[in-house]
Amino acid sequence: MFDTLSLNARAAILSLLILVVGLLAWEVSIPAQKVAGELTEYELLTGGGAQKAGVPPPSAIAVKAWEELSNPFYDAGPNDKGIGIQIAYSIYRVLAGYAMAAAIAIPLGFLIGMSPVAYKAFNPFIQVLRPISPLAWMPLALFIIQDSEASAIFVIFICSIWPMLINTAFGVAGVREDWVNVARTHELGALQTAFRVILPAAAPTIVTGMRISIGIAWLVIVAAEMLVGGTGIGYYVWNEWNNLDLTSVIFSILMIGVVGMLLDLAFGRLQRAVAFAE
Amino acid sequence: MPSPYLSIENLTQRYPDGQGGEMTVFENASFGVEKGEFVVILGHSGCGKSTIMNILAGLAAPTSGVVKMDGFAVSGPSLDRGVVFQNYSLLPWLSALRNVTFGVAARHRDWTKAQVIEESRKYLAMVGLEGDTIHRKPSQLSGGMRQRVSIARAFANHPKLLLLDEPFGALDALTRGTIQDELLKIWSGTEQTVFMITHDIDEAILLADRILLMSNGPFARVAESVEITIPRPRNRTDIVEHPNYYPIRNHLVQFLGQRSREMAGTPQDGTGPTRPETVRIDKTAEPEPEPAARLRAVND
Numbered sequence: 001m002f003d004t005l006s007l008n009a010r011a012a013i014l015s016l017l018i019l020v021v022g023l024l025a026w027e028v029s030i031p032a033q034k035v036a037g038e039l040t041e042y043e044l045l046t047g048g049g050a051q052k053a054g055v056p057p058p059s060a061i062a063v064k065a066w067e068e069l070s071n072p073f074y075d076a077g078p079n080d081k082g083i084g085i086q087i088a089y090s091i092y093r094v095l096a097g098y099a100m101a102a103a104i105a106i107p108l109g110f111l112i113g114m115s116p117v118a119y120k121a122f123n124p125f126i127q128v129l130r131p132i133s134p135l136a137w138m139p140l141a142l143f144i145i146q147d148s149e150a151s152a153i154f155v156i157f158i159c160s161i162w163p164m165l166i167n168t169a170f171g172v173a174g175v176r177e178d179w180v181n182v183a184r185t186h187e188l189g190a191l192q193t194a195f196r197v198i199l200p201a202a203a204p205t206i207v208t209g210m211r212i213s214i215g216i217a218w219l220v221i222v223a224a225e226m227l228v229g230g231t232g233i234g235y236y237v238w239n240e241w242n243n244l245d246l247t248s249v250i251f252s253i254l255m256i257g258v259v260g261m262l263l264d265l266a267f268g269r270l271q272r273a274v275a276f277a278e
Numbered sequence: 279m280p281s282p283y284l285s286i287e288n289l290t291q292r293y294p295d296g297q298g299g300e301m302t303v304f305e306n307a308s309f310g311v312e313k314g315e316f317v318v319i320l321g322h323s324g325c326g327k328s329t330i331m332n333i334l335a336g337l338a339a340p341t342s343g344v345v346k347m348d349g350f351a352v353s354g355p356s357l358d359r360g361v362v363f364q365n366y367s368l369l370p371w372l373s374a375l376r377n378v379t380f381g382v383a384a385r386h387r388d389w390t391k392a393q394v395i396e397e398s399r400k401y402l403a404m405v406g407l408e409g410d411t412i413h414r415k416p417s418q419l420s421g422g423m424r425q426r427v428s429i430a431r432a433f434a435n436h437p438k439l440l441l442l443d444e445p446f447g448a449l450d451a452l453t454r455g456t457i458q459d460e461l462l463k464i465w466s467g468t469e470q471t472v473f474m475i476t477h478d479i480d481e482a483i484l485l486a487d488r489i490l491l492m493s494n495g496p497f498a499r500v501a502e503s504v505e506i507t508i509p510r511p512r513n514r515t516d517i518v519e520h521p522n523y524y525p526i527r528n529h530l531v532q533f534l535g536q537r538s539r540e541m542a543g544t545p546q547d548g549t550g551p552t553r554p555e556t557v558r559i560d561k562t563a564e565p566e567p568e569p570a571a572r573l574r575a576v577n578d
Contacts, residue, residue, distance in 0.1 A: 181337055182367055184355040186384035186435075196380070200371045276371035277417035 023058045030057040056247040064247045065254075079239060081231070083252065087259055089231040093149075093224075094217045094263075097156025101213065105161045106206065109168025110194065113202070119169060126166060134159035134220045138227055148228035155224045160213035167209025171202030203274035211267035218260045233259075281346070282310030283471060284334075284439055289343035291329050303329060304498040307343070308553050309490055311439075314469045318482040319500075320530065321492030322538060327475045331443045334473060335361045347439060357385055360437030362428045364444045368416040374427045375412040378402055381431040401434035402427070405460055422453035426460070433464055442474035446481065455514060458484060466511060479530050483523065484514055490554060491533050493541035501541060503554040504529065507562070521561040529559060 002010060031054075056064075072084025112118045134155045141151040175198050183193040199206075225234025233256055240248035288306045295301040303326040311317045321327050332338035334345060336355035345352050352359070360381075361367070368377045378398035386394065402412050405426040416424050425445055432440055445461075446454040458481060465472060476482050482489050483506055491502040507522045517523050 178363060178365070178367060179369055181335075181355075181361075181363075182369060182380075184337060185335060185357070185359070185361050186381055187355070187357045188384060197369065200369070203371075274371075276415065278370050 027057045027059060030055060054246070056250065060247050061250050061254075064251050068248075068251060078230075081236075083233075083236070083255060086231060086233045086236040086252075087255060090221050090225060090233040091259070093152050093232065094156055094214070094221050097153040098160045098214060098217050100153075101157045101161040102164055102210065105164035105209075106168050109165045109206075110172050110198075112165075113169040113172025114198075116173075119173060122169075126162065130162040130166070134216075135223055135227070138224065142228075148230065152221070152224045152228045152232075156217045156221060159220045160217040163212040163216065164206070164209045167212070168202065168206045171205025171209075172198055174205070175201040200274070200276075204271065204276070207267065207271045207274050211264065211271060214263050214267055215260070218256075218263055222256060281349070283313040283315075283348060284311040284473070285346045286310070286330075286334075287344050287346065289330065289333065289340050289345070291326055291333075292341045302497050303495050304492070304500075307498075307500045309500050309503065311471060311473055313471055316465065316472045316474070316485055316487045317490060318474045318476055318486035318488075319490045319492060320476060320479065320482050320534065321498070322494050322534065323477075325492045325495045325498040325538075327492060328443060331361075331441055331473075331475055334439070335359055335441050337361075357435060358438040359441060360432040360435050360439070361441045361443065362425070362432045362445045364447045367428045368424055368431075370416050373413045373415055374407060374419060374423075375399070375402065377416070377427055378431045378434055381435050385435045397434060398430075401430040404433070404464055405430045405457075420453075421449050422457055425449065425457060429457070429461060429464070433468065433470065436468075436470075438471065440470050440472045442472060444475050444477065447477065454478075454481070459514070461485065462512065479527060479534070480514075482530070483508070483526060484512055484517060489530065491530070491538070493538045495542065497542065499541070500554045501538070502533065502557050504557045504559070507558065507560040522559060525559045525561055529557065 002013075005013070068083045072082045074080075074082040075085060112122050137155055137158050138151060141154045142148065145151050145154060179197050179201055180193065183197040188196065221232065222234035222237065225232035226238045229235050229238075233252060237249055237252045237256075240246075240252065287308050289308070290305045291303045292300045293303065307326075307330065319327055319330070329338065333340050334352075336352055336359060339353075347358070368374075369380065372380060375395070375398055378401060379394050382394045382397050382401075383389070386397075389397075399408075399412070402408065407423065407426055407430065411419070411423065416427070419427070425448075429445070432442075446457060449457065462485060474485065486506050489504045489506065490500050491504060492498050493501045504526065506526060508517055508520045508526075
C-alpha cells in the first residue's frame with residue numbers, strides 16, 4: 001500500500017514517523033525525578049529532595065510552547081516579555097541591518113560587475129573583509145557607535161553585505177553579451193539597459209546572494225543579542241539559561257529554527273519568481 | 279552614378295595575431311545595397327561575414343573604412359538597423375509577446391501600452407504565432423518558434439535595414455523551409471531592405487535579389503555580386519524548374535568550392551577594383567524556344 005502513495009505522501013509519512021520515534025526516545029530517556037517519600041533520611045538532609053535541573057522531556061516543552069504561544073505579546077517588565085515580542089525585536093534588527101546592506105551591496109555590486117577594472121580593484125578588499133567573523137566587529141562597533149542596539153544592527157549589516165555584493169557583481173559580470181546587444185540595437189540608454197536587461201538577467205544570482213545573506217544574518221543575530229542583551233530572541237535564550245530554565249531554552253531554540261526557515265522560504269519564493277530557463 | 283542606399287566603402291578589419299603581428303580578416307571590402315533590396319552574403323566560416331554584420335549593426339567598429347546609410351556615416355547601434363542573430367536574441371525571462379513589445383516600445387516611446395501590445399500581436403500573427411503560444415517563455419518554444427519571434431520583433435520595428443545573421447542556421451531543414459517561406463511572405467509586403475548572412479546556397483537563391491560572394495580569409499574580399507535572375511514571387515518547388523536556377527547554383531558552388539580558396543591569402547595590390555564584379559546569368563535571354571516555354575509555366 002505504501003508503494004501506491006505519491007512521493008510526497010510517502011515522505012510525509014516517513015517524516016512523521018521519525019518525529020514520533022525521536023520524541024518518544026527523548027521522552028523515555030529522561031530519568032524521572034525521585035519522589036521525596038522514597039528518599040532516605042540522609043538524602044533528605046543533604047538536599048536530595050530539591051528539584052534537579054535536567055534536560056526536560058518533550059512533553060514539558062510542548063506545555064511550555066502552548067503557554068508561550070497562546071500569549072506571545074505580553075510585556076511584564078524588562079526580563080519578562082512574550083516570545084512574540086522577543087522575536088519581533090530580532091526580526092526588526094535583522095531586517096534593518098539587512099536592508100542597509102542590500103541598499104549598498106546591490107548598487108555597488110552592479111558597478112563592480114559592470115567594470116572589469118572595478119572588479120579587480122575591489123576584489124582584494126572583499127576577500128579580506130569577507131571571512132571576518134561578524135562578531136569580531138562588535139567591540140569596534142560598540143566603541144564607535146556607542147549604542148548597543150545600533151551595534152547589533154551594524155553587525156547584521158556587515159555580515160549580510162558580502163554574499164549580496166559578491167553575487168551581484170558576479171551575476172552582472174556574467175550577463176550574456178547577446179542580451180546587452182539586444183538592448184544596444186534597441187537604443188536603450190544606460191539606465192534602461194541596467195533595469196530592463198542586466199537586472200533581470202542577473203536577478204537569479206543576486207537573489208541567491210540575498211538568500212544566503214538572510215540566512216547568515218539570522219544566525220548572527222542570536223549571537224549578537226547574547227552579547228548586547230536587553231531584548232531579542234538571542235538575549236531570551238541567554239536569559240533563560242541564566243534562569244536555568246532549560247524548557248524555555250529548548251523552546252526558543254525551536255522558535256529560532258522556525259523563523260529562520262520562514263525567512264529562507266520567503267527568499268526561496270522570490271528566487272523562483274525571478275528564475276528563467278535559457 | 280548615384281551612391282546606393284547602403285554603401286560600404288573600403289571596409290578593413292585586422293586583429294592582432296597573438297604573435298605581435300596583425301591578421302587581416304578582410305581588406306577594402308566595398309559594396310552597395312539598394313533600398314528594398316534583399317542581399318545575401320555567402321562565404322565560408324572565418325571570412326569575416328559576421329564581422330561585417332556586426333559593423334553594419336554598429337556593434338563593432340572596423341579597423342578602417344566607412345558604412346553610409348542614406349548618405350550618412352553610421353556609428354553605433356541604432357533602431358534603424360534591426361538585427362536577428364542566430365541565437366540568444368530573445369530575452370529568456372520575457373514571454374514571446376513581451377519580447378516583441380520590448381522592441382515596439384523602444385521604437386514608439388510615445389505609444390500607449392495597448393497600442394504596443396496590439397502592434398506586437400499583429401506581427402506575431404504574421405509569423406504564425408497566436409493564442410496561448412505568445413505567452414510562453416522562449417525556453418518553452420521550439421527553435422523555429424523562437425526565430426519567428428525574433429523575426430516578428432525585427433519587422434515590427436520597421437528598421438531601414440534588417441540584418442539577418444544566419445537566422446536559420448540552428449534549425450532543422452523542414453522548419454527552415456517553412457520559416458524561409460514566411461520570411462519571403464512578410465518581406466514581399468514591406469519593401470524592407472534586408473542584408474543576410476548564410477551558408478546555405480539554396481536558401482540564398484530562394485531569398486536573394488543579389489548574392490555577394492566572399493573569398494576565404496585571410497585577406498578575404500567581396501569578390502562577386504551575382505544577380506538572381508529568377509522572377510518573384512518565388513516558391514521553393516517551382517524555382518528549381520527555372521532555367522536559370524542550376525546555372526546560378528553551379529556558379530555559386532564553383533565559387534565556394536574552388537575559387538574562394540584560390541583567392542585567399544593574397545593581399546590586394548591596391549590597383550585592382552575594390553568593387554565586386556557583377557555576374558549576371560540569364561539563360562532565358564537566349565533565343566531557345568523551350569526554356570521560354572518553361573519560364574511561362576513558372577509564371578503562371
